[in-house]
Amino acid sequence: MPRRKISTYILMMFLIPLSLTFAPHHSLAHTYKPPGGYVQSADVAIAIAEVILESIYGEKQIKSEKPLTATLTKEGIWVVKGTLKKNHKGGVAEIWISKEDGTIVNVTHGL
Template structure:
């Protein structure tokens, strides 16, 4: 997958705390195609692939224990964008991790953790 400078820059700014999830999301748009030898379908074609990708990203950002405490992760796709979010356990207060990325390319568009 070819990741462009806008994607890399937006994600780095977001992770470093210099951008909000909304501003990072507006800086990155889903590409229409994957460069090189693209898969016959979307790169992230199934909910199981979306959850696996989200778990990898979210664990790297928030820690494995924090994300494991929010399992199962739930994936929905709308207009070519996957939204994967954690599950808040009963009787607990707080929020869950959420990530959005392009179905066609896997580019991260949004990362946040509720409070």
């Protein structure tokens, strides 16, 4: 390798990590988190669930399972479920959403 390429390579090996060290970082300390968590109500949980479930199972399927209901567990997880119509066989969509941070914990659809 020519001497100039080696010098450039060595210089880059030191400059890139050095620049990353002094680059401004976005701090999570400035992130606002509501005291009651991001998903504070059943309405918010259902709205999130609807978007996620429609993207997985399709809008037509999830509309056929409305109304969606949400129940908050003692562990702080919203369990949102579809409704099975009378005289229909099968199951419904179910999604678990963390009240604290909105994490999707589980998604399933009964058979």
